[in-house]
Amino acid sequence: MSPERQPAAPPQDTVDLLSALIRNACVNDGRPDSGGEVRNAATLAEYLSGAAVEVASVEPLPGRVSTVFRVPGYDPRVPALTLLGHTDVVPADARNWSRDPFSGEVRDGVVWGRGAIDMLNLTAAMAVVTRAVARSPRRLAGDLVFAAVADEEAGSRFGAGWIAEHRPGLIPWDHALTESAGARVGPRAVTVTVGEKSSFPRRLRVRGSSGHGSMPWGARNAVLLAAEAALRVAAHRPAARTDERWHDYVSAAGLPPEVTAGLLDPATLDDHLHHLGDAARFAHALTHLTFAPTVITAGDKLNVIPGSAVVDIDIRGLPGQDEAEADAELRAALVDLAGSVEIEPLGRRTASQSPAGRLYGAIGDAIRRQVPGAQPLPTLTAGGTDARFVRDAGGVAYGFGLYGPDWDIGRTRKLFHGDDEHVDVESLRLTTLALEDTVRSFLAGPDGSDGSHGSHGSVEEGDDRR
Template sequence: MSAPSLAARGSLAQQTTELLQELIRNAAVNDGTPDSGHEYLQVRTLQRFFAGSGLEGVTVEPHPGRASLIVRIEGTDPTAPSLALVGHTDVVPVEPAGWSRDPFAGDIVDGVLWGRGAIDMLNLTAAYAVVTRAIATGSAGRFRPRGDLIFAAVADEENGSRFGVGWLTENRLDLIDADYVLTESGGAPAGSRPSIGVMVGEKGGAGRLLRVTGAPGHGSAPWGSRNAAVIAAEAVTRLARHRGPTVITPQWRAYAQALDLDADTRAALTDPDRFYDGLPHLGGLDGFAHASTHTTISPTIVRAGEKANVIPGAATVQLDIRILPGVTREDVEGLIREALGDLMEQIEIEGDWFGESTASPIDTPLFDALGSAVRRAYPSAELLPMLGVGGTDGRFYRRRGIPAYGFGVLSERWDYGTFRRLFHGNDERIDLDSIALTVNALDHAVRAFHADTGAAARVGARAEAAV
C-alpha cells in the first residue's frame, strides 16, 4: 500500500476515531434482507487496518457480501482463560430527512463525530480493533496476553445474526469461542457518583404474529361489515394501552438506587403497585424504565387490504415481544389474550419462537478488570450491572454459560436516556472524549484481565514463601 497505514500514527483515541469514520462511511446498512449489509466492505477496511501488524485473521462469508473477520493473538499460557472482543459491523437503516447531517459522512464537528453506527456499535468495533492491533505490535507498551485474545468483527447483528455470530456459533465455533466476552453496549454514567452501566444480561424475545379474520365486502357500504383492518387497529390499540404486571428486577432496583432521584420517586419506581406514579419523573429514561420492568409487546408490522374499494377480510399484525427473566411461552400467550379480550374470537396467535432472557455472573476476573478500568476515568465510580432491554450477540455466549458483558465508558455529557434515544435514532453521534475514554478503558481492561492470572499466581507464591 502506498499511503502509510492508519495504525502507524496517532494515539489509541486518534486511531479509533479515524477507523470509526471509515467504518461509518462504508454504510454497511442491514435492512433485514440477505443481500443488504455489505459487511465485506468493513472486513476490507479492517484488513487494511491490520496490515503490517503480523495478524492475519480469518474471513468467513456465509452469504455473498455478508463477511466477518476474526483475528487471534495467541496467549503465552494455553491454560489461561481467553477473551473475545465481539463487535458487529452492520448498522440499521436511516431516515435521512430526520438527520441534521449526512449519516454516512463521518463528519467531526465541535468534537463530536456524527454518523450511523457512531454508538451502535462501530465505535466499539473500532476500539476493539485498535486495542488488538496495539497489543500485537507493542505500540502502546509491550505486553503478551496470557490467554488468547480474539477480535471478531461480525456481520448481521441487526437482523438476528444469521450471517454473523449465529452462523459462526453453529459452523465455526472454533473461531469465536472464548471463556469471556466483551461486546455492546454500556458506559453511560448514571447519578452523580457516577455509576457506569455494564450490560450483564438482556431480555429474551418471543415474536408472534396475529392473524385477524373478518369478512370481505364492498368498500362503498362499511356499516355492519367485519373489516379485518378495523379489527387489527383495535387489537393494536388494546395492546398499546394494556398494562401487564410490573416486575422490579434486581438490576432495575440497583439502577433506580444509582439515579439522583427524590426519595418518593425512587420508592415509587421500585414498588410494583406505584411504578406508574414514578414513571413521569424520569424524563428520557421512562421508556427504558418501563421496558426494564415489563414484558413488552410492540405491534410493528400491520398488513391488511389489497384494493381501495374492497373491505379486507384478513389482516396480520407482527408483534415484537421482549420478555423478562422467568417468563414462559404460556405467560406470553396469556398476556396477549388478556390484552385483546373478546377480540380473540377473531384472532389467532401464530408462532412459538422463544428465546429466554440471559444474564452473566459478575463475580468474575473480567468484571473486576472492567471496574479498575472505569476507575481510571472516574475514580469514585462503581459499575452498575444492567439488564439490556434489546438483543445483542452476547446472548449466543451467555446461553452457553460464558460471561459476556456490554462495556464502554462515556463522558459526563451522556446519560442513558440520551444514549437510548440515539440508538437506531436520528442524528446518531459520539463525542471524541467518549471515544478516548472507551478505547483507553478497553486497553487497560484487556491488559489487566490477561495479566491477572499471572498476578494471582505470583501473590499465591508470595503467600507460600511467607509461611
C-alpha cells in the same frame, strides 16, 4: 497503573476508524443480500495489516463477511478474551437527519452518522486496542480475539449465529465483551450490561369478512379489526416486576426519597417513571413484560374490504417470564377480539444473564481508573445482542463502553436506531482507554506479569472460566 497496563492504543485512531466505518454504509435491512459488511471487513483488515494477528474470515452469503483477528498469548492455561463487535448498521432516513447519516462527519468534537452509537464506535475501539496489543513488545498471557461480525441487526443468521452453528471453534466463547453499556446513571454509576431480556415475537392473524369498498357500513373490515387489536395490545399494562438490579438502579439515580420509594414499589412504579426523564422508556423496559405492535399488513386492492389482516408484535420478557405468561397477557389485552384472532409464534429467545466474575472485576477497575469514584452498575439491556451466543455456549459476556459525564442512559438509548445518531470524541477516548485497560488486566499472567517476565503460573481457582 502498572507498567503492563500503560495505554498504547491511540484514541484518535478510534475516531478516524469510526468515521471510515460509518462511510462504508453497511446497511442491514433484514434482506439476505443487504448489509455489505465486506466493506467494513476490508477497512478493518487494512487497519490491522502489518500487526502480529492471525486472520480468518467467513462469508455465508456474498458480501456478508465476518472476520476474526487473533493475537496469540503465551500461556494456554489463561482464558482467552473475545471482543465481539458487529459491523452492520440499521437503515437511516436521511429526510429526518440534519446531516448525511453516512458522512462520518467529525465536527466540534462529535462524530456523526449511523452506527456512531450502535455499535461501530465500540467496534472501532476494539480494532484499535487489538492492534495496540499485537504491536506491543509486552506479550499478554491469554489470547485476544477480535471478532468483527456481520448481521447482528437482523438476528445474526449470517454473523455470530452462523459461526456458532457452523464454525464454533473460530471464536472462543468463554469470555466476551460486546455492546450496550457505559452510560451514566446518577452522579457516580456507569452501566455494565450483564444480561438481556427474552423475546417471544407473535403474529396475530385477524379474521374479518370481505366485501365491496363502496358498502363499508356494518362490514367486518379486517383492517379495522387489526388496528383495534394493535391499539389494545399497545395499551395493555402488565404489572411491574422489580428485582435487586432495579433497586440498585434506582438507588444510583440519586432521586428524592419520595420518588425513590415510589419507583421501588411495583404498585406505584409506573406513576413515577416520568421523574427519570429521557431514561423513563428504558426504565419501563427494565421492569415490565413489553408489547410493541410493529407491522400491520392487510388488503391488496383499493375497492375490496379485506377479510384478513396480520399484526406482528414484538414481545420482550424479563428473566423468569416465559411464553405462557406472554400469551396469557396478550389474550387479556385482546379481550373480546380474541375470538377473531389466531396467535402464531414467530420465534423464541430466552433471557440470558452472566454472573459477576474476574472479567466483571477487571471492567470495574478500568472504569474507576478512567473516572475516579465511579461504580459499575449491572443492568439488563432491553434489546438483543450477540452476547446471547456466548452465554448459550456456557461463557460469560458483558456489554462494555464508557461515555462522558453528559451521556446518561436516556441520552444514549434514545440514539440507538434514532435520528442524528452521534457520539463525542471524549467518549471514544474513554472507551478506548478503558477497553485497553480491561484487556491488559484480564489477559495478564496470574500474577499480573506478562511474557517479558516469563511468568507461567496457573490460573487462580474461583475465576469465571467456563
